[in-house]
Amino acid sequence: MIKSLKRFVSAENPDKGAKRTKEELLESIKSAPLPEHVAIITDGNGRWAKKRGLPRTAGHAQGMKRVRETIRAADALGIKVLTFYSFSTENWKRPQDEVEYLMKLPIEFLKTDLNELIERNVKVQMLGEKSKTPSATQQALLAFEEKTKDNTGLILNFAINYGSRDEILQAVHRIIDDVQNGHIDKEQVNEQLMSQYLLTKGLPDPDLVIRTSGEIRVSNFLLWQLAYSELLFTDVLWPDFTDEIFYEAIEDFQRRSRRFGAV
Numbered sequence: 581m582i583k584s585l586k587r588f589v590s591a592e593n594p595d596k597g598a599k600r601t602k603e604e605l606l607e608s609i610k611s612a613p614l615p616e617h618v619a620i621i622t623d624g625n626g627r628w629a630k631k632r633g634l635p636r637t638a639g640h641a642q643g644m645k646r647v648r649e650t651i652r653a654a655d656a657l658g659i660k661v662l663t664f665y666s667f668s669t670e671n672w673k674r675p676q677d678e679v680e681y682l683m684k685l686p687i688e689f690l691k692t693d694l695n696e697l698i699e700r701n702v703k704v705q706m707l708g709e710k711s712k713t714p715s716a717t718q719q720a721l722l723a724f725e726e727k728t729k730d731n732t733g734l735i736l737n738f739a740i741n742y743g744s745r746d747e748i749l750q751a752v753h754r755i756i757d758d759v760q761n762g763h764i765d766k767e768q769v770n771e772q773l774m775s776q777y778l779l780t781k782g783l784p785d786p787d788l789v790i791r792t793s794g795e796i797r798v799s800n801f802l803l804w805q806l807a808y809s810e811l812l813f814t815d816v817l818w819p820d821f822t823d824e825i826f827y828e829a830i831e832d833f834q835r836r837s838r839r840f841g842a843v
């Protein structure tokens with residue numbers, strides 16, 4: 581029998597008993613090791629808007645607010661790396677007006693959030709090929725990187741125009757070049773070296789990958805890096821994702837970690 585993948589049940593689900601307060605959840609997760617790196621596939625924005633008879637862009641706008649709040653929650657917890665899958669290479673196929681709206685979000689975020697991120701000592705990095713984004717978007721992305729490059733706090737990654745298979749292929753091509761030009765020997769090519777050729781160079785692999793909206797797929801996201809990650813899927817749509825659900829996801833991760841290695 582194929583066991584259906586256990587879905588994470590969020591705080592919203594009454595079957596999980598009395599809903600705990602944010603404080604109770606915080607107390608619970610602070611009593612065990614936190615994930616060092618959390619990666620989030622922020623799915624469900626269009627569906628959230630459709631359920632309310634709103635344009636899809638309203639879902640992205642609300643989703644942006646949840647990005648802001650989740651950054652604050654992760655920073656307050658002391659999580660070291662937080663990665664958002666913001667725009668995949670597949671997303672270019674969406675309607676032009678939606679893509680244009682999405683491409684303006686980093687520009688908006690720069691105006692509204694850069695100062696706070698600097699105050700929080702957050703280092704913002706991009707994963708993906710910035711060059712395909714519009715010039716104004718590129719300038720915003722580069723500004724985030726430049727103005728936070730010396731910060732030593734939370735490392736905040738936005739995966740934009742990112743596809744994992746493309747990332748892996750580009751790494752393989754660069755490794756082949758470096759073997760052919762004598763920069764490295766073929767015998768040196770191992771998992772550790774491969775990691776150094778990926779866009780996530782220097783970052784720890786994600787301990788916890790969260791995907792919202794009920795889709796149980798990783799969608800070409802961090803395929804190499806998530807080899808040993810805990811994958812957590814919740815039916816909650818990203819715009820409805822709350823701090824409480826974030827804490828419960830971390831608590832679920834901590835429960836699994838305690839079992840890891842147990843027979």
Ligand SMILES: CCc1cc(N2CCCCCC2)n2ncc(-c3ccc(F)cc3)c2n1
Pocket residue numbers: 622623625640641643644647665666667682683685686689690704720721724738740818
């Ligand atoms: C480029 C498309 C896009 C979409 C998007 N969404 C749409 C996807 C899900 C919901 C959140 C809002 N966000 N959210 C933050 C950023 C962002 C990216 C880079 C940066 F430096 C600062 C902010 C973002 N970028």
